[in-house]
Amino acid sequence: MARRKKVYEGKAKILYEGPEPGTLVQYFKDDATAFNAEKTATIEGKGVLNNRLSEFFMNGLAQIGVPTHFIKRINMREQLIRSVEIIPLEIIVRNFAAGSLSTRLGLAEGTALPRPIVEFCFKDDGLGDPLVSEEHILAFGWATQQDLDDMIALSLRVNDFLSGVMLGVGIKLVDFKIEIGRIWENDFQRLVVADEISPDSCRLWDIETGQKLDKDVFRRDLGSLSDAYTEVARRLGVLPSNV
Ligand code: C5P
Numbered sequence: 140m141a142r143r144k145k146v147y148e149g150k151a152k153i154l155y156e157g158p159e160p161g162t163l164v165q166y167f168k169d170d171a172t173a174f175n176a177e178k179t180a181t182i183e184g185k186g187v188l189n190n191r192l193s194e195f196f197m198n199g200l201a202q203i204g205v206p207t208h209f210i211k212r213i214n215m216r217e218q219l220i221r222s223v224e225i226i227p228l229e230i231i232v233r234n235f236a237a238g239s240l241s242t243r244l245g246l247a248e249g250t251a252l253p254r255p256i257v258e259f260c261f262k263d264d265g266l267g268d269p270l271v272s273e274e275h276i277l278a279f280g281w282a283t284q285q286d287l288d289d290m291i292a293l294s295l296r297v298n299d300f301l302s303g304v305m306l307g308v309g310i311k312l313v314d315f316k317i318e319i320g321r322i323w324e325n326d327f328q329r330l331v332v333a334d335e336i337s338p339d340s341c342r343l344w345d346i347e348t349g350q351k352l353d354k355d356v357f358r359r360d361l362g363s364l365s366d367a368y369t370e371v372a373r374r375l376g377v378l379p380s381n382v
């Protein structure tokens with residue numbers, strides 16, 4: 140096979156030029172990183188699981204009319220996606236306190252929040268993806284007020300969908316991060332869910348036992364990350380046969 144042009148390499152994924160204009164191939168690596176890449180490891184099979192899980196969530200979102208960048212899964216580690224202009228923000232939705240929110244506000248992990256809270260972080264590894272306000276986003280022109288309204292609406296729809304799907308398999312969706320991209324169609328832009336949705340970017344707790352089934356297992360040395368992700372995939376019925 141001809142070598143493909145690498146467009147971008149991140150901590151957990153590589154983007155290659157796609158077969159058609161406006162498409163990319165997203166390759167899922169086995170690399171795990173935490174604390175802005177201060178802690179790294181290779182977790183065999185993680186890329187395969189996240190490729191499947193992201194396919195499952197993106198397809199589910201499309202079915203309820205939430206646009207995403209996902210086109211189709213190509214093989215165990217790769218999926219075809221639409222090329223988007225990524226908005227330089229990480230959008231975090233929280234249903235229960237955990238992680239940096241607990242630290243910032245002194246809330247016990249697991250405290251139910253009065254309503255889902257949407258936060259924005261500026262995507263910049265060098266700065267450690269700092270939390271920013273809507274004022275920063277508007278003043279620096281990372282997004283318009285209309286984009287902000289659309290991003291919040293989109294994120295809350297993703298939250299409703301993911302929370303429901305997870306609840307159905309006995310898992311509490313504590314929080315998650317998504318990225319959103321612009322697709323230009325003639326002179327109109329459409330915002331779509333991009334990047335990935337996987338246990339790398341969600342907090343998932345077993346409803347009965349509170350067991351963590353997400354990247355905190357790696358961040359906090361709580362056991363086998365691949366066992367945790369395999370359990371999520373098994374419950375959702377998307378376990379690949381040969382991870
Ligand atoms: O660390 P924090 O509590 O702010 O993380 C909130 C959620 O966003 C967690 O589910 C975490 O996995 C996700 N996240 C992420 N990528 C980042 C920061 C947070 O996927 N760079």
